[in-house]
Amino acid sequence: MTHDPITKRTYLHIYAALMALLAATVGAAFIPLGPFNFLITLTIAVTKAILVVLFFMHVRYNSRLIWIYVSLGFLWFIYLVGGTLSDVFTRT
Numbered sequence: 001m002t003h004d005p006i007t008k009r010t011y012l013h014i015y016a017a018l019m020a021l022l023a024a025t026v027g028a029a030f031i032p033l034g035p036f037n038f039l040i041t042l043t044i045a046v047t048k049a050i051l052v053v054l055f056f057m058h059v060r061y062n063s064r065l066i067w068i069y070v071s072l073g074f075l076w077f078i079y080l081v082g083g084t085l086s087d088v089f090t091r092t
Contacts, residue, residue, distance in 0.1 A: 006055065014055045021048050 021044050028040050054060040059070050 006058070006061075010055070014051055018048055018051060021051075 025041055025044050059066055
């Protein structure tokens with residue numbers, strides 16, 4: 001399997017993006033948006049996780065089989081979080 005190697009410049013761009021998203025997370029913590037704070041910080045966290053998985057774990061340049069396994073891992077995580085949240089929200 002051949003692919004373009006990830007250069008140092010790409011790593012620096014991803015690092016800069018992760019630091020900008022970190023600053024956005026800290027900034028969002030100080031802005032009172034009510035119930036939207038959770039949605040905004042969750043969106044930022046998912047974006048950071050996707051960047052880490054794609055570039056630092058080299059999933060972007062791997063075969064489709066690796067993509068399937070990573071997708072199944074995310075689906076399993078969503079299933080577990082959904083089950084936990086359904087238990088938490090149905091308690092009195």
